[in-house]
Amino acid sequence: MDSGRVEAFSDGVFAIAITLLVLDLRVSGEGSLFHQLLAAWPNYFAYVVSFLTIGIMWMNHHTILGHVKRVDRPLLVLNLLLLMGIVAIPFPTTLVAEHLRDADGKVATVTYGLVMIVISAGFAALWVYVVTHASSLGAVVPQDALRQSVPGFTLGGAVYAAGTLIAASWSPVAGLIIFGALAIYYLFEHLPSPAEEPAAGKPPAG
Amino acid sequence: MDSGRVEAFSDGVFAIAITLLVLDLRVSGEGSLFHQLLAAWPNYFAYVVSFLTIGIMWMNHHTILGHVKRVDRPLLVLNLLLLMGIVAIPFPTTLVAEHLRDADGKVATVTYGLVMIVISAGFAALWVYVVTHASSLGAVVPQDALRQSVPGFTLGGAVYAAGTLIAASWSPVAGLIIFGALAIYYLFEHLPSPAEEPAAGKPPAG
Amino acid sequence: MDSGRVEAFSDGVFAIAITLLVLDLRVSGEGSLFHQLLAAWPNYFAYVVSFLTIGIMWMNHHTILGHVKRVDRPLLVLNLLLLMGIVAIPFPTTLVAEHLRDADGKVATVTYGLVMIVISAGFAALWVYVVTHASSLGAVVPQDALRQSVPGFTLGGAVYAAGTLIAASWSPVAGLIIFGALAIYYLFEHLPSPAEEPAAGKPPAG
Amino acid sequence: MDSGRVEAFSDGVFAIAITLLVLDLRVSGEGSLFHQLLAAWPNYFAYVVSFLTIGIMWMNHHTILGHVKRVDRPLLVLNLLLLMGIVAIPFPTTLVAEHLRDADGKVATVTYGLVMIVISAGFAALWVYVVTHASSLGAVVPQDALRQSVPGFTLGGAVYAAGTLIAASWSPVAGLIIFGALAIYYLFEHLPSPAEEPAAGKPPAG
Numbered sequence: 001m002d003s004g005r006v007e008a009f010s011d012g013v014f015a016i017a018i019t020l021l022v023l024d025l026r027v028s029g030e031g032s033l034f035h036q037l038l039a040a041w042p043n044y045f046a047y048v049v050s051f052l053t054i055g056i057m058w059m060n061h062h063t064i065l066g067h068v069k070r071v072d073r074p075l076l077v078l079n080l081l082l083l084m085g086i087v088a089i090p091f092p093t094t095l096v097a098e099h100l101r102d103a104d105g106k107v108a109t110v111t112y113g114l115v116m117i118v119i120s121a122g123f124a125a126l127w128v129y130v131v132t133h134a135s136s137l138g139a140v141v142p143q144d145a146l147r148q149s150v151p152g153f154t155l156g157g158a159v160y161a162a163g164t165l166i167a168a169s170w171s172p173v174a175g176l177i178i179f180g181a182l183a184i185y186y187l188f189e190h191l192p193s194p195a196e197e198p199a200a201g202k203p204p205a206g
Numbered sequence: 207m208d209s210g211r212v213e214a215f216s217d218g219v220f221a222i223a224i225t226l227l228v229l230d231l232r233v234s235g236e237g238s239l240f241h242q243l244l245a246a247w248p249n250y251f252a253y254v255v256s257f258l259t260i261g262i263m264w265m266n267h268h269t270i271l272g273h274v275k276r277v278d279r280p281l282l283v284l285n286l287l288l289l290m291g292i293v294a295i296p297f298p299t300t301l302v303a304e305h306l307r308d309a310d311g312k313v314a315t316v317t318y319g320l321v322m323i324v325i326s327a328g329f330a331a332l333w334v335y336v337v338t339h340a341s342s343l344g345a346v347v348p349q350d351a352l353r354q355s356v357p358g359f360t361l362g363g364a365v366y367a368a369g370t371l372i373a374a375s376w377s378p379v380a381g382l383i384i385f386g387a388l389a390i391y392y393l394f395e396h397l398p399s400p401a402e403e404p405a406a407g408k409p410p411a412g
Numbered sequence: 413m414d415s416g417r418v419e420a421f422s423d424g425v426f427a428i429a430i431t432l433l434v435l436d437l438r439v440s441g442e443g444s445l446f447h448q449l450l451a452a453w454p455n456y457f458a459y460v461v462s463f464l465t466i467g468i469m470w471m472n473h474h475t476i477l478g479h480v481k482r483v484d485r486p487l488l489v490l491n492l493l494l495l496m497g498i499v500a501i502p503f504p505t506t507l508v509a510e511h512l513r514d515a516d517g518k519v520a521t522v523t524y525g526l527v528m529i530v531i532s533a534g535f536a537a538l539w540v541y542v543v544t545h546a547s548s549l550g551a552v553v554p555q556d557a558l559r560q561s562v563p564g565f566t567l568g569g570a571v572y573a574a575g576t577l578i579a580a581s582w583s584p585v586a587g588l589i590i591f592g593a594l595a596i597y598y599l600f601e602h603l604p605s606p607a608e609e610p611a612a613g614k615p616p617a618g
Numbered sequence: 619m620d621s622g623r624v625e626a627f628s629d630g631v632f633a634i635a636i637t638l639l640v641l642d643l644r645v646s647g648e649g650s651l652f653h654q655l656l657a658a659w660p661n662y663f664a665y666v667v668s669f670l671t672i673g674i675m676w677m678n679h680h681t682i683l684g685h686v687k688r689v690d691r692p693l694l695v696l697n698l699l700l701l702m703g704i705v706a707i708p709f710p711t712t713l714v715a716e717h718l719r720d721a722d723g724k725v726a727t728v729t730y731g732l733v734m735i736v737i738s739a740g741f742a743a744l745w746v747y748v749v750t751h752a753s754s755l756g757a758v759v760p761q762d763a764l765r766q767s768v769p770g771f772t773l774g775g776a777v778y779a780a781g782t783l784i785a786a787s788w789s790p791v792a793g794l795i796i797f798g799a800l801a802i803y804y805l806f807e808h809l810p811s812p813a814e815e816p817a818a819g820k821p822p823a824g
Contacts, residue, residue, distance in 0.1 A: 005213075005217075005268065007623075008214070008217060008626070009217050009220070009221055009264065011623075011626060011627050011630060012217060012218055012221030012222070012630055013221045013224065013225055014627070015627055015630030015631045015634060016221060016222055016225040016226075016428075016630070016634055017225055017228070018631065018701075018705065019631055019634040019635055019638065019705050020225065020228065020634075021705065022635070022638065022705050022706060022707075022708050022709055025706060025708075025709035026709070026712070027713075032721075032722060032725070033713070033717055033722035033725045033726060034722075034725045037725065037729065047706070048702070051698075051702045051705070052698070052702075055698040055701075055702075058627065059694060062623065073393075073394065076265060077393050077394075080257075080258070080261040080393075083224075083261075084254070084257045084258075084261075087224065087225050087227065087228050087257070088228055088231060088253070089228075090228050090231075091228055091231035091232070094232070095233075095239070099239060103238075104238060104239035104240075107238070107239045107240045107243065108239060111243065187691075187695050187698075188691065188695075211419075211423075211474065214420070214423060215423050215426070215427055215470065218423060218424055218427030218428070219427045219430065219431055222427060222428055222431040222432075222634075223431055223434070226431065226434065279599075279600065282471060283599050283600070286463075286464070286467040286599075289430075289467075290460070290463045290464075290467075293430065293431050293433065293434050293463070294434055294437060294459070295434075296434050296437075297434055297437035297438070300438070301439075301445070305445055309444075310444060310445035310446070313444070313445045313446045313449065314445060317449065417625075417629075417680065420626070420629060421629050421632065421633055421676065424629060424630055424633030424634070425633045425636065425637055428633060428634055428637040428638075429637055429640070432637065432640065485805075485806065488677060489805050489806075492669075492670070492673040492805075495636075495673075496666070496669045496670075496673075499636065499637050499639065499640050499669070500640055500643060500665070501640075502640050502643075503640055503643035503644070506644070507645075507651070511651055515650075516650060516651035516652075519650070519651045519652045519655065520651060523655065
């Protein structure tokens, strides 16, 4: 299958998942609307963190699939499993939005972190598959692409693990701040993209 | 109408239907969030089975439409009827997620199976139409494409029927496991795709 | 603006509106799930009628925009107003699904019919604009396209009006059957499409 | 990254956000359906204003991105932040639809206006970035594009501010009418589009 078709389908899924986050923007409870709006800050917080996170994941997804020209069945399967995690993001987002301020805030934020760790592993699997099957996928990747990308993936996973631990042992709000900070960090730091490859991909001895 | 446009519209419908499944990821009931999350396993189970199933159906849809260059009115109608079934999938998914553990679990799982059987028949109808009208659709299909595909479609229908019967007579959970196993099986086994045709499609005497 | 971009956006809106209809597939009330499923027949009925209707409208939209090469501001505005009607379809669909069997069935079905009449007028306006501004839109339409299309648009509007009157004065179910029959009729009868124009569009004296 | 991909993703987000507005079309309360439908006029009003507003924003987004050939990381980030505002629009729309007639109408409409002001600032930031980085984005913009666009952006921001103040100090309905009037005004008045540039962009002394 042509990779463009998989990207178009994945783009649609990303676009819908990111837009469904608006369903978490809602107020509830007693009192005037003004007080309800103020009290709903966990909803806004969770919305912003998840929106930025899905946005970053969309960019990373394009960076990875931008390397390949065609996709095979294992890549389709890995991509489908990855999307299964991304589509689920509104679920822990809702949990965090509803419970951040009550006794279940830790459980909600840990669930959020665990979903993110699973998704990070999915991205790593997709990337490893692309790099190790570059020739059959028509992909042009730098010789040491895998080694180069280890720090990035390790950092992401480690920060999600740290945030999850902090949420579990100390403060759910601090955990969520860490997840948000990671998204903001990745807005500016990222995998080398295919467009930048001509420089990064040339033979070291060239 | 150009087949690309029908595929783009269908892709959008598939992407939205698969993403709406997240609405079934929710907790309810009494007790701590932790216990609610554990008790919601039928929701996760139904989510995974339906997500993989719609994912497979998307791939099969592409495989079928990948054979044709243009579409005529009957193909559009068949495609619309097929999409009407696929868009409905979140409905029996919700039924299963809500009732798998109560006395209505059998009715919910049988409803799920019946929807799948109807959709399987829709796929078979679309495929038969493409093969039997190959020339007017600009399709290149192997001479014996219809005969070759009989086992695959028969298997799918038979497994859905078996799962439905098992859910009705014995265990809804077992029925749902069968539906999930079928999806996983089809992740790796599938119709011959257009890209693989040059080999499969050459004249037997060549 | 290039017409392809408007079509892509419109396609997305059609695809989402048609998929959101699944939210009307739900059961409620007392009793076993089996009886709830049987009692929910107005939901299935409304789902099928609206699904086929939006599907037909999507095809008609493509037929109309398939004539033009570029779009101007008035066409964008007309298209946006038309989409505003189409996106609203799930609303009267929900009303019909919930009230078809109770004393408010007439009001619900009349509302449904009125929305359809407004949308039909929107399609007629879009088509008239395309035909009367063919040269500036880069459109190739038969000389007598406008006259040829009068019967089709008149029929659609008249049948929606008749169904609405029948729903108001006699039976909401009969009105909904008429709306569904119109959709099925248009599945097979339609405006001349751009692909068929070479024949339809040649000079009468050619 | 190619700008076409960003536009496709953004189009998807716009299409979904505009379609989710239908979730605000609903009736509630006591009495016959007919009276509920009449009483729901704030829902229709808010639906129309937000639908036209998102529609206009979609057109403006295309006008801005239509100038560029490729996108860089800062543009992606600005675009993501802008989309985060647009995806949120259904939230204040719901607030207005539910509270326009009660004591919380002012708070709801002011919230609506503030979201619009933030989004307007986002559009201005995107446009300023495109104009000031035209060469690296492959954009062709008129020499004095920035100066030319000041009146348009100033008008939009000023009208949103005025509508918000009027809603806060006097009448939420009047504020919402102003927001709707602005959308209708921009249906016919807009930024110079890339297609019109050859005329608008030629040197004044040419």
